Amino acid sequence: MYFRATFIALGVFTFVSLHSQTKTVYYNQSPEYSSIHRIYEGVVIRVTDSIPVPGVEISVDRLGTEVYTNSAGYFKFEAPENISAINLKKEGFIGAREVILGNNKFEIAMFPENPTKTEEQLIQKSYVLTSFNDLSGESLKANESRLKSMLKTEVPAVIRVLMPDNTVVVMSTDEYLKGVVPAEVPASWDMDALKAQAVAARSYASVNFKHNSQGADVCTSTHCQAWKSTQNERTTQAVNETSNFSVKYQGAIINALFFSHCNGTTRNNESVWAGTPVPYLRSVSCPCGFTAHNAHGVGMCQYGTQAMALKDSTWESILKWYYTGTTVDKTQLVYGTLKGAIYQGSDNTNLSNRITGATVTLNNGLEVTSANEGLYSFDIVPGQYTVTASKPGYRSAAVTRDITAGNTIWGSIELTPNVGISDLPSQNVIIYPNPARDHFNINISEEANVTITNLTGQIKYNGKIRNKKLDISQWQPGIYIIKITDSGYSFTDRLIVTE
Ligand SMILES: [Zn+2]
Ligand SMILES: [Zn+2]
Known part of the structure; x- marks a missing residue:
């Protein structure tokens, strides 16, 4: 499986679109490559837990394999500046979310192959920026703790900041933001503009981790967000009074892009970069008063605020x-x-009554x-759930529980061995009258599959029933032959239909 990153004229990679191997689109003919080369470098991580993925085969267009990621998931290669696609290949993974841009460096988060439906939903919810239209399948069993890490619903308590001298300083998120807001906008601006900037910067910092390979989350330049020690x-008041607030879309913190000013209208993400439209990065009118864009124009216009x-x-x-x-909240x-x-x-x-190996x-x-x-x-989002246990040889059983935040609710399930109808006294299946002429009744102690065939095997009746009166006037x-089946057990009887 591959994914393809689209290179666009602005000279930055931004979004990647995901394709299965069979859908990868190549040029009909070789592109004419520029003689100008550039360095491409970045890190490949697992989307589920941000752990670097080593051994990822990286190729460019159809030029062949350029490089493999090292043990830190890091890659670096030189290629023409106008390449159109970077393909990544690693057993067990498909595609990726957003490729972070800036200074020719990328972070590519790979998705597991065949995620569960739940995992798909959570990935989609968490990474709305991504186009990943090929996720399907249910073979990968969900691991809730991994899913949690994908749902960026909370502002991190601390941030690892990569300083200009390459040292990493760990500080509280708000302490970090107190250095971001005055570096991004004039401190003399209206308090509501400063607070909007603080919350946008907090949201951005909550979901962007471009410096994983350096043991950091963000740097101090506009590559991430501008930060200064002063x-x-x-x-500081704007940061303090908005502490823990973030911008969310469908419950997940958004990638709150912002820029200096626009031309009176912000831009749709997909009209600036390749990729899928992001529902919260839509073009809106803006009162900033400028007549030209000075930057990408996607998201929040600082002068507009x-x-x-x-x-x-x-x-x-x-x-x-x-x-x-x-929504804007701190829940x-x-x-x-x-x-x-x-x-x-x-x-x-x-403990000797406990059943291992049951599917829950x-x-x-x-x-x-x-x-x-x-x-x-x-570990699940609060709400009401029904949990079902099943195991061959037992009847499935279920319990329903209301799950509340932060609490452990017990839902033990008793399974009873599967007693087939053939194990039951014969009076638990009653067929009468027999012989019969125009109709007969079939009564079973519990619902079961009933198939009635003639002696040549032709099916005359088939259904899941308990008590039923059958019309046989046309038979x-x-x-x-009446065959009654229930979870692997079967019971056979004969019905005689008279003239
Ligand atoms: Zn950075
Ligand atoms: Zn504007």
Whole structure:
């Protein structure tokens, strides 16, 4: 599987579009490459936990393999400046989310092949910037803790800042922001403009990790966000009074892009960079008062925030104006735990009654296998869930529980051995009258599959029933075979239809 990054005239990679191997689009003829070369470098990480992926084969267009990522997931190669695609290949992975731009450096987060539906949904929710139209399949069992790391719903407590001298300083996120806001906009601006900048910068810093290979999250230049050690009383106030607030789209913190000023209208992301339209990066009108763009023009216009604030817009309404369809809040998504034992018999505290190897399925699609001592556990978003346990030889059973934030709710499930109808006394299947003429009744102790064939194997009736009166007035006289099946067990009887 490959993905393809699209190179555009502005000279930066931004978004990647994902294609399966069969859908990779190549040139009909070789492109004419520039004689000007540049260095491409970056790091490839796993989207689920940001761990570097070594051994990723990196090729450019159809030029062949350029390089493999090293043990830190790092790659570097030289290629013409006008290449059109970078292909990544690694067993077990497909595609990627956004490729971060700037200084010819990239961070590429690869997706696992065949994620579950739940994983797909969470990836889509978490990385709205991505186009990943080829994710499908359910073979990869979800691991909730990995899913959690994909959902960027909370502002990180600390940030690792790569200093100009290449040292890494770990500081609280707000401490970092107190150096960002005065470096990005004049501290004399209206307080609502400063607060909008603080929240946009906090959101951006929460979801961008361009310096993983250097053991850092952000640097101090505009490659990430401008940062300086000098703080200002007013910008510090803006950071303090918006602490923990971030901009979210469908519950996930957004990649809050911003820029100096536009020409009166911000831009759609896909009209500036290749890629899928991002619902919150839409073109909107802007009162910044300039007649030309000075930057990419996608997201929040800094001069526009000041113009809006001077017209008494609040920082929340400013953010919602530039980031379409978003919310601004500081709520934190706290998971709850659904945990239980799969067991048989009346005493689930007796470990010998516990059942390992049962398939435990949540109604949101997550699935685990009961492990040692028959235990299962899910860390999930609060809500009501039904969890079903099944294992061959047992009847499936389910419990429903309300999961609340931060709490562990127990949902143990008793399985009973599967007793087939053939194991039951014969009176649990009653067929009467027999012989029959125009109709007969079939009564079963519980619902089961019933198939009735004639002696040549032709099916006369098939259905899942418990009690039923069947019309046989059109059936030829003769002997019919009634087969009743239930979870691998079967019971066969004969029905005689008379003239
Ligand atoms: Zn940076
Ligand atoms: Zn503007």
